[in-house]
Amino acid sequence: MPVIRVAQIMGRMMGGGVEATIMNHYRHIDHSRVQFDFIVDDNSTVVPREEIESLGGRVFTVPAYKHLPAYLKALRTLFAEQKPDIVHSNLNSLSVFPLSAAKKAGVPVRIAHSHSTANPGEKAKTAMKMVLRPFSRVYPTDYAACSNFAARWLFGDRLVDAGRVRVMKNAIDVDRFAFDKTIRAAKRAELGVDATQPVIGQVGRMCFQKNQLFTLDVFAKVLERRPDAVLVFAGDGDMMPQVRERIHALGIERSVRVLGVRDDVNELYQAFDVLAFPSTYEGLGMAAIEAQASGMSVVASDQVPDEASIIDGLVRFLPLDRKDAWVDALASAEPTDERADERDAVRAAGYDIDDSAARLCDWYETLVRKEGAAR
Structure with a gap:
């Protein structure tokens, strides 16, 4: 043929x-x-x-x-x-x-x-x-x-x-997302984060759908409980100026890293302790799949399909009108150098x-x- x-x-x-x-x-x-x-x-x-x-x-x-x-x-x-x-x-x-x-x-x-x-x-x-x-x-x-x-x-x-x-x-290429302590240490050093600081990550285009402004409002409240917390954005888009303006308005520049488009997202997942996924709508949610392949927990909006949850206990769905619940969930993330290897489960799914x-x-x-x- x-x-x-x-x-x-x-x-x-x-x-x-x-x-x-x-x-x-x-x-x-x-x-x-x-x-x-x-x-x-x-x-x-x-x-x-x-x-x-x-x-x-x-x-x-x-x-x-x-x-x-x-x-x-x-x-x-x-x-x-x-x-x-x-x-x-x-x-x-x-x-x-x-x-x-x-x-x-x-x-x-x-x-x-x-x-x-x-x-x-x-x-x-x-x-x-x-x-x-x-x-x-x-x-x-x-x-x-x-x-x-x-x-x-x-x-x-x-x-x-x-x-x-x-x-x-x-x-996805499941093996690329396997958790690696060495990569975690290197990426956290690159981000200027020490081993004890909780890191919240969000990956996706800067747009209404991905809802980065919501994440920033929630993160400002997280900082009241965890002053050493860090938020990392990977991605770019039309709402980048608004994202930067909101960071400045909230006065949280020192706690937020805006990385733009990256070709090492698989390694960034190793540095994160939880993935924020507050989308206003989704067909599925690729970042949630990648995060689970790395053994990381995900806090997702209830506008993300249930099909995005493939590993029991790793994905938690919350409504977007419950910012207090989002603050609780993200503030509870703890840094750890240990994660379960979920690659076989992701393949099986x-x-x-x-x-x-x-x-x-x-x-x-x-x-x-x-x-x-x-x-």
Whole structure:
């Protein structure tokens, strides 16, 4: 069978969880069977072009989807020229746009992938999602989602119950997250933290969804109980200025480390004592999976799907209107050089990247064969 070319529609790449999921699979997939092309918006800030090209892939830049006529024209032209076997769109409800262009260009296999949900607090974005959601079944030939919850939110119960949606978990290289005392000591020294200080970590884009401003308000209260506590943010995004302003307004600059986008998140988990995960909505929550692989506890909002809890006792869900409970939970974190090895449990739950990449490769080949047989 010829090598299958898959056009991965990435939108604006900013070093977030969706990009990490697709890149994880790309690193581990059999490139003699499947190759990816990454279609990214021209306002992307974190595009691992060198790595993609070293693995045989390509990067194509198109106008941002907010410039819709130019975006659609560029995609139609690109698809007509490159003739991908599959277009796999990772834009949630916005997938209607690239998949409509793919259909017009005659792309035979078109996958819509649901990575997230919505929250009423994000008014404009949620309104757009609700308008587009009924069209999520118009242009795809096939469907994927990071969780059952995300699948039902975008595609509806009927498709899910009929077995039409493939759950593609946010798989990781589990061994990279194994707890290591030596790495812990080195990273804490890098952060200027001693062995006795509790470290609260949060990993994710700086945006409404990830809710860093909530974490800062809670952390200011944690400091009243634990003056030596430290909060570490890893990630970047449009709300970075607001995050920095809130840190200054609360007067907690000395206790907060803002690291930006990092390529050593797996090592940062070793330095943390608890992961704060107060998302306003999630399709699953990749950071929670990574934290559990490192044996670390997670305090998550009740807007995170239950499917994110895979290790008994490591994930605690709390409502966002109970800041006092968040303060109690985060303030109780204690530094320790001992953690259980949870890697086998994470693998057993279906989050091993080697297995997931192999199954994705098989799925792509099945779809292409099915389409070829139907012609």
